Amino acid sequence: MNYFIQQLINGITLGGIYVLITTGFSVVYSVLRMMNFAHGDVYMFGVYVATTLLLTVNLNPLLAIMVGVLTGGILAALVQIIGYRPLRGAHPMMVIVTAVAIGWIIRNAVQLIWGVRNQPFPSLLGGGAVFHFGQITVPLAQLEALAFAVVIIICFNIFLRRHKVGHAITMVAQDIEVSSLMGIPINRIVTVVYFIAGAMGVAGGLLFASTYGVIYTTMGFNGTIVAFTAAIIGGMGSLSGALVGGMVLGLAQSLSAAYLSPGYRDAITFTLLIAILLVRPQGILGQGKVEEEKV
Amino acid sequence: MLNKRWFAAIAVFAMLVFILAGCGGSSTDGDTDGSNGTESIKVAYAGPMTGNNASYGEDQMAGMKMAVEEINEAGGFQAGPLKGAKIEIVGPYDDRSDPTEAANIAQKIVDDESVFAYFGNVNSSCSLAAAPILSRANLTMINSYSSNPKLTELGYMNVFRVILDDNSQAADIARILVEKFGKKNLAAVWANDDYGRGLADAFKVAVPELGANLLVDYSFTAGDADFSVLVTQMKDKKVDGIALLTTYSDGALVLKQSKAAGLDVGKGITVVGTTSNASEDFMKIGGDATEGTYLAAIWDPRLNNSIVQNFNKIYEEKYGRLPSEAVAVAYDAVKVFQKAVESGADSRETLAEYMRKTKDFEGVTGKITFNENGQAVNKESVLLVVKDGMFVPNE
Numbered sequence: 001m002n003y004f005i006q007q008l009i010n011g012i013t014l015g016g017i018y019v020l021i022t023t024g025f026s027v028v029y030s031v032l033r034m035m036n037f038a039h040g041d042v043y044m045f046g047v048y049v050a051t052t053l054l055l056t057v058n059l060n061p062l063l064a065i066m067v068g069v070l071t072g073g074i075l076a077a078l079v080q081i082i083g084y085r086p087l088r089g090a091h092p093m094m095v096i097v098t099a100v101a102i103g104w105i106i107r108n109a110v111q112l113i114w115g116v117r118n119q120p121f122p123s124l125l126g127g128g129a130v131f132h133f134g135q136i137t138v139p140l141a142q143l144e145a146l147a148f149a150v151v152i153i154i155c156f157n158i159f160l161r162r163h164k165v166g167h168a169i170t171m172v173a174q175d176i177e178v179s180s181l182m183g184i185p186i187n188r189i190v191t192v193v194y195f196i197a198g199a200m201g202v203a204g205g206l207l208f209a210s211t212y213g214v215i216y217t218t219m220g221f222n223g224t225i226v227a228f229t230a231a232i233i234g235g236m237g238s239l240s241g242a243l244v245g246g247m248v249l250g251l252a253q254s255l256s257a258a259y260l261s262p263g264y265r266d267a268i269t270f271t272l273l274i275a276i277l278l279v280r281p282q283g284i285l286g287q288g289k290v291e292e293e294k295v
Numbered sequence: 296m297l298n299k300r301w302f303a304a305i306a307v308f309a310m311l312v313f314i315l316a317g318c319g320g321s322s323t324d325g326d327t328d329g330s331n332g333t334e335s336i337k338v339a340y341a342g343p344m345t346g347n348n349a350s351y352g353e354d355q356m357a358g359m360k361m362a363v364e365e366i367n368e369a370g371g372f373q374a375g376p377l378k379g380a381k382i383e384i385v386g387p388y389d390d391r392s393d394p395t396e397a398a399n400i401a402q403k404i405v406d407d408e409s410v411f412a413y414f415g416n417v418n419s420s421c422s423l424a425a426a427p428i429l430s431r432a433n434l435t436m437i438n439s440y441s442s443n444p445k446l447t448e449l450g451y452m453n454v455f456r457v458i459l460d461d462n463s464q465a466a467d468i469a470r471i472l473v474e475k476f477g478k479k480n481l482a483a484v485w486a487n488d489d490y491g492r493g494l495a496d497a498f499k500v501a502v503p504e505l506g507a508n509l510l511v512d513y514s515f516t517a518g519d520a521d522f523s524v525l526v527t528q529m530k531d532k533k534v535d536g537i538a539l540l541t542t543y544s545d546g547a548l549v550l551k552q553s554k555a556a557g558l559d560v561g562k563g564i565t566v567v568g569t570t571s572n573a574s575e576d577f578m579k580i581g582g583d584a585t586e587g588t589y590l591a592a593i594w595d596p597r598l599n600n601s602i603v604q605n606f607n608k609i610y611e612e613k614y615g616r617l618p619s620e621a622v623a624v625a626y627d628a629v630k631v632f633q634k635a636v637e638s639g640a641d642s643r644e645t646l647a648e649y650m651r652k653t654k655d656f657e658g659v660t661g662k663i664t665f666n667e668n669g670q671a672v673n674k675e676s677v678l679l680v681v682k683d684g685m686f687v688p689n690e
Contacts, residue, residue: 119580208520212552263515
């Protein structure tokens with residue numbers, strides 16, 4: 001039982017990080033029906049910037065994280081303005097290809113600037129302490145990472161429900177044309193959405209780095225795959241779907257590794273993905289029908 | 296619709312023409328360069344120059360360059376039909392640790408008939424992908440870092456390996472954990488690729504033979520960074536010995552996360568890793584969690600003998616740091632090749648025959664003797680320990 005609870009906590013921590021990464025991916029999809037395959041690489045860039053500020057410049061950790069998060073947000077917004085905006089109305093395939101290409105460009109740029117070797121990342125949370133609860137021991141860092149993920153998700157939800165811009169985002173997600181007729185500045189709102197997606201991605205990437213202690217140039221691309229998979233599992237474009245999808249994916253990966261064979265971790269992830277696509281193509285929390293593609 | 300299909304068909308056809316034209320072009324290039332005199336011979340190097348394993352690739356290239364420069368500065372080969380000829384390195388070709396890429400590169404290299412010998416690769420998966428292609432073209436592979444046993448067991452007559460294979464390495468690690476340190480409840484961690492599987496198979500055979508128990512058998516996909524499941528398993532089973540059948544980045548992460556979760560790695564729990572953990576990045580990534588970890592290494596620059604110390608001096612002058620084992624084995628690979636050429640090899644076709652005759656060759660990493668499969672035999676591994684953030688030979 002203790003063993004199960006510990007593995008469950010491992011899964012929930014991983015799931016919490018996945019939720020942050022997936023939310024950024026999903027919120028972009030909800031507004032523009034666009035799969036941002038550069039999402040992971042954009043936030044990876046932000047994570048590298050934060051790491052450099054932290055380790056090389058020796059900036060205050062809080063400041064370094066804030067600059068990293070801002071960098072990710074600004075880069076995401078820039079990518080949108082330069083790469084995606086001219087393609088609005090084009091065939092969805094064009095946008096996907098562009099996104100993949102932008103991801104490559106960012107990844108290669110990071111490899112040129114910071115090199116290709118994996119780099120250590122200091123544990124920002126927990127301070128190496130271990131949390132005891134009866135027989136169960138969990139690194140405090142894991143619990144704190146989870147807490148951060150939850151807080152960020154809650155704040156984002158409050159923002160969407162209470163703030164004027166949040167309302168505008170929700171509205172654009174429902175109908176971009178009507179929103180535009182109602183006087184919502186679409187371009188500005190879309191830019192804000194990308195900014196938020198990039199910033200939340202960096203937050204997820206930093207929690208990942210801090211919990212597992214390493215950063216590497218393919219972490220972003222892996223993150224994109226995670227976000228894509230989790231979004232499909234939970235329901236593409238739905239925020240509660242991102243929550244469920246990310247959590248289900250994290251739990252599935254950890255528990256399958258714990259109870260079946262860790263070597264089958266990826267196989268099980270993708271079996272889950274295929275099963276969802278077969279049984280419930282709109283995802284666990286998706287709307288009744290698969291929405292038509294539009295950009 | 297029909298138009299689109301036609302267009303696609305034409306596009307595919309056009310691409311094929313381009314690809315075929317490309318291949319034809321490079322092979323004719325090879326023909327014109329093929330009639331080299333005794334001025335210089337070409338040897339190719341392929342290995343990972345980008346990605347997780349880039350540091351091995353870079354180090355191997357450095358070791359090769361060092362040996363080649365030494366030979367060339369001494370006026371080329373000293374004896375044999377190619378006396379006076381110098382060596383020119385073609386490459387490095389970057390296989391990015393990707394077997395498909397390694398196969399493509401091997402094909403490109405064999406098409407160039409002026410290439411005399413092939414050095415590489417680093418990853419076993421890549422070497423195993425390249426070996427059949429090289430073998431068909433009679434081009435000799437001299438490998439100094441892939442350790443999957445299969446490489447020299449599949450019957451390729453042109454493959455030589457100057458280091459011990461995983462069977463010997465994994466059995467060594469099991470012996471060290473059980474016999475030297477008296478650990479009975481073991482965990483094995485390995486990446487689910489050719490390298491990891493080869494080690495794990497041999498380790499799983501060795502452990503029960505020594506009377507110990509393998510309680511946790513954990514494999515992972517390259518690129519996984521989350522080892523929390525493994526850590527929980529090791530805690531749950533109360534293992535007292537860990538075999539890190541990994542490369543440095545994964546190995547270091549396992550220890551870092553174990554320590555963060557309160558496991559007493561390096562002290563109460565004895566950790567013995569493969570030689571592939573022997574990189575400065577192991578300590579850089581793992582930090583103080585790596586303290587007290589043992590490695591069954593191929594070689595160490597701090598070994599107290601004159602050949603090694605001399606080698607260090609030359610390398611340090613050029614690169615400003617001590618050579619890694621990846622440097623030393625790559626250096627030895629070239630020196631063994633030199634010996635084969637000096638004792639009579641004069642072409643791609645005859646090289647393997649003379650390589651096979653290598654016996655008791657005094658290399659920097661020990662004596663090299665090949666068996667009939669091209670596998671180096673009877674080399675000894677060196678036990679290192681991480682002390683104050685440095686690898687030192689275990690006293």
